[in-house]
Amino acid sequence: MSRISSLINFASKRNISLTVPREGKRNFRKFVLANKRGSRIHKQQQMGPKAELEVDKRGVRDVGYYLNGRFVKVPEMIPELIVPDLKDCDLKPYVSYKAKDVVQSEFTAQQLFDAVYSKKIVTDFKQGKLDADGQALEPSEEEKLQAEEAIQRAKKTGSDIF
Amino acid sequence: MRIYNFLCKKVGELTVKYSNLPESYIKRSYEQVYWRNPKGYPQYPAAQIARKKYRFTTNRPWTMQFARQNERTTQRKKVFLEPIGEWMIFKGDRVEILVGKDKGKQGIVSQVIQERNWVFVEGLNTHLRIVGKDKEFPGVTIQSEAPLLVTTGVKLVDPETLKATEAEWRYTEDGEKVRVSISSSRIIPIPKAAQETMDYKSKELYIENVDKDTTAAIANKITFDPKLRTFEMDIMESMGIEEDRVPAKSYWY
Numbered sequence: 001m002s003r004i005s006s007l008i009n010f011a012s013k014r015n016i017s018l019t020v021p022r023e024g025k026r027n028f029r030k031f032v033l034a035n036k037r038g039s040r041i042h043k044q045q046q047m048g049p050k051a052e053l054e055v056d057k058r059g060v061r062d063v064g065y066y067l068n069g070r071f072v073k074v075p076e077m078i079p080e081l082i083v084p085d086l087k088d089c090d091l092k093p094y095v096s097y098k099a100k101d102v103v104q105s106e107f108t109a110q111q112l113f114d115a116v117y118s119k120k121i122v123t124d125f126k127q128g129k130l131d132a133d134g135q136a137l138e139p140s141e142e143e144k145l146q147a148e149e150a151i152q153r154a155k156k157t158g159s160d161i162f
Numbered sequence: 163m164r165i166y167n168f169l170c171k172k173v174g175e176l177t178v179k180y181s182n183l184p185e186s187y188i189k190r191s192y193e194q195v196y197w198r199n200p201k202g203y204p205q206y207p208a209a210q211i212a213r214k215k216y217r218f219t220t221n222r223p224w225t226m227q228f229a230r231q232n233e234r235t236t237q238r239k240k241v242f243l244e245p246i247g248e249w250m251i252f253k254g255d256r257v258e259i260l261v262g263k264d265k266g267k268q269g270i271v272s273q274v275i276q277e278r279n280w281v282f283v284e285g286l287n288t289h290l291r292i293v294g295k296d297k298e299f300p301g302v303t304i305q306s307e308a309p310l311l312v313t314t315g316v317k318l319v320d321p322e323t324l325k326a327t328e329a330e331w332r333y334t335e336d337g338e339k340v341r342v343s344i345s346s347s348r349i350i351p352i353p354k355a356a357q358e359t360m361d362y363k364s365k366e367l368y369i370e371n372v373d374k375d376t377t378a379a380i381a382n383k384i385t386f387d388p389k390l391r392t393f394e395m396d397i398m399e400s401m402g403i404e405e406d407r408v409p410a411k412s413y414w415y
Contacts, residue, residue, distance in 0.1 A: 032200060096376065097361065107388075
């Protein structure tokens with residue numbers, strides 16, 4: 001009897017599994033299972049600091065960043081809709097068919113320069129207020145503006161100019 | 163891709179122009195998409211399961227009757243259509259009928275359906291149909307026009323000789339594109355009725371909606387003042403928003 005019981009360790013033992021082998025586990029890295037979709041195991045894989053599967057944000061961007069596992073909210077990243085006051089606005093949602101099509105040429109940087117600086121340059125030249133280099137002796141606010149200062153001002157609004 | 167795009171344009175140009183609706187809206191209103199892959203995921207191609215074959219009739223594509231005629235379960239036989247490069251006949255044109263019992267007669271076009279190459283001539287090529295016939299009531303007889311094919315059934319009429327002619331699109335010396343009758347080289351002008359749409363008979367006769375339409379004077383007014391400000395800076399100034407913080411310098415490498 002003891003010889004049979006010791007030999008049994010060398011014989012192949014087959015087990016009969018009583019659970020469904022996959023246990024509902026499916027690797028759904030490729031498929032989008034958003035919101036409430038996905039099995040319990042799928043949800044467990046998404047939870048926790050070391051998540052194996054990421055949560056689908058559906059295109060909505062986070063309002064901050066993750067630091068040491070904690071989420072840090074950045075107020076500047078929260079979008080703020082600035083809606084103007086339409087109290088005295090004559091413009092309505094649609095344009096009447098009677099209005100003729102407006103055809104405008106492109107408003108170039110040259111034209112902006114002409115509009116802002118040209119008048120003063122011409123008057124200065126005529127009155128002789130330009131020095132040897134051609135710079136104005138009494139520069140206006142716009143003429144005193146340097147490139148760095150201008151970029152800083154534009155960036156101050158929180159716009160995405162780089 | 164180009165062939166697919168070409169085939170996608172099932173609704174004719176004149177239909178779109180007549181409706182005064184944006185092309186994207188018309189497409190959205192008649193298309194029947196059963197499944198569309200979600201956007202924004204690179205693993206899913208931009209594919210969709212949608213109905214491709216529609217039956218176009220006098221019912222316009224954005225109407226409920228069209229949707230009922232093109233329900234999911236309906237399957238109609240294919241209509242073989244001769245593709246016409248440049249459309250010649252417009253609403254209000256004088257045309258001569260070449261086939262049917264009104265052969266040889268001239269009339270004015272009342273409706274054009276480009277998707278079927280159809281033209282309806284006022285009062286010609288008609289048949290009688292009885293509507294609302296009951297056991298007691300004998301029914302109302304209505305004379306309705308049958309459509310004529312633009313290619314075989316109808317021809318444009320020369321404005322001076324009033325005879326049927328072949329016509330062609332040609333350019334004048336000013337660069338304007340006009341229809342010219344091939345035999346006599348006379349210009350066939352485009353009728354005023356061709357400008358008609360669902361909202362107006364012609365643009366000058368349009369009655370404005372007081373609440374929703376900006377008038378021409380206000381729409382064409384120039385209020386642009388060139389300033390040395392970006393768009394965001396301009397809005398900040400007008401709204402009175404002040405920003406003291408200076409952002410850190412960023413570099414491109």
